[in-house]
Amino acid sequence: MSIDAAAATRDPASSPEPDAETEPVPALTVDALTVRFSGLLALDAVSFTVAPGTIHALIGPNGAGKSTCFNVVSGVYRATAGAVRYAGKDLTRMAPHRIARLGVARTFQNIVLTHGTVADNLMLGRHSLTRAGFTATALRLPRAVREQRRHRERAAEIADFLGLGPAFDKPVGSLAYGDRKRVEMARALCMEPKLLLLDEPVAGMHPTERVAMAETIAKVRDALGISILIVEHDMGLIMRIADSVTVLDFGRLIADGTPERVQRDPAVISAYLGTPAQDAQDTQDEGTQP
Numbered sequence: 478m479s480i481d482a483a484a485a486t487r488d489p490a491s492s493p494e495p496d497a498e499t500e501p502v503p504a505l506t507v508d509a510l511t512v513r514f515s516g517l518l519a520l521d522a523v524s525f526t527v528a529p530g531t532i533h534a535l536i537g538p539n540g541a542g543k544s545t546c547f548n549v550v551s552g553v554y555r556a557t558a559g560a561v562r563y564a565g566k567d568l569t570r571m572a573p574h575r576i577a578r579l580g581v582a583r584t585f586q587n588i589v590l591t592h593g594t595v596a597d598n599l600m601l602g603r604h605s606l607t608r609a610g611f612t613a614t615a616l617r618l619p620r621a622v623r624e625q626r627r628h629r630e631r632a633a634e635i636a637d638f639l640g641l642g643p644a645f646d647k648p649v650g651s652l653a654y655g656d657r658k659r660v661e662m663a664r665a666l667c668m669e670p671k672l673l674l675l676d677e678p679v680a681g682m683h684p685t686e687r688v689a690m691a692e693t694i695a696k697v698r699d700a701l702g703i704s705i706l707i708v709e710h711d712m713g714l715i716m717r718i719a720d721s722v723t724v725l726d727f728g729r730l731i732a733d734g735t736p737e738r739v740q741r742d743p744a745v746i747s748a749y750l751g752t753p754a755q756d757a758q759d760t761q762d763e764g765t766q767p
């Protein structure tokens with residue numbers, strides 16, 4: 478069964494929220510988001526919207542506030558002011574596990590998965606969707622066994638979709654770096670999110686792995702119809718797969734729009750890329766050849 482067919486026929490027991498399958502993918506609205514660390518204004522009234530089913534990139538030079546924004550959306554940091562609205566809720570007042578239950582899953586910049594097999598790690602992603610309690614699972618009651626089997630089948634399907642099928646029962650530590658980054662993404666997808674937050678998904682990969690990962694990210698959007706918010710320094714990848722781009726600089730939003738529009742924006746060229754003429758050309762080159 479294809480991953481999209483599976484999504485359509487999935488058991489409600491494995492949905493992130495009751496009736497989540499029948500609900501449309503919500504927009505994510507970041508509204509005048511402000512974060513202050515002591516004297517430092519890391520985000521200054523930043524507003525943008527991630528439209529349903531799109532890849533939205535958050536870019537900017539080092540220290541621009543991208544990770545801070547990401548960490549507020551996933552509930553790791555608290556906002557000083559402003560709101561992040563998703564599915565009728567303000568995420569700035571919610572704990573990370575409640576945000577995850579709304580269907581928001583994230584990956585981390587640095588690989589955090591080192592132990593167990595790929596299957597073990599993907600089953601961790603299914604944990605929040607598991608209904609059978611600890612006792613039922615420990616006693617291997619038939620209901621719990623059936624549920625575990627269903628989750629494992631779904632995890633295997635997601636692994637296949639991300640090209641990890643042959644590695645499913647292998648230890649994560651034995652995989653190449655690029656595949657470990659894919660396991661991280663597969664674990665997040667195992668939560669059946671409607672919004673996937675990708676933190677530098679190709680950092681540290683070699684060029685061939687980057688191109689393959691870009692294709693995979695676009696495939697996830699197209700096959701699942703979910704929204705993806707991505708922080709990434711690889712401009713070539715962003716220009717190729719993003720539907721919209723928000724550019725931050727020193728905590729302020731300096732541009733927002735399609736990749737084509739943003740890469741021609743003089744404020745982006747001078748603030749983000751440095752000297753206008755040369756770097757505008759570099760970006761265009763990178764856009765066609767990462």
Ligand SMILES: Nc1ncnc2c1ncn2[C@@H]1O[C@H](COP(=O)(O)OP(=O)(O)OP(=O)(O)O)[C@@H](O)[C@H]1O
Binds near residue numbers: 514537538539546
């Ligand atoms: N927990 C924190 N405490 C204090 N200052 C912080 C904290 N997290 C981030 N900052 C500061 O906030 C600013 C924005 O940092 P942030 O990590 O969000 O930028 P970034 O755009 O993600 O940068 P990079 O591309 O280098 O990861 C920086 O000046 C950073 O030093």
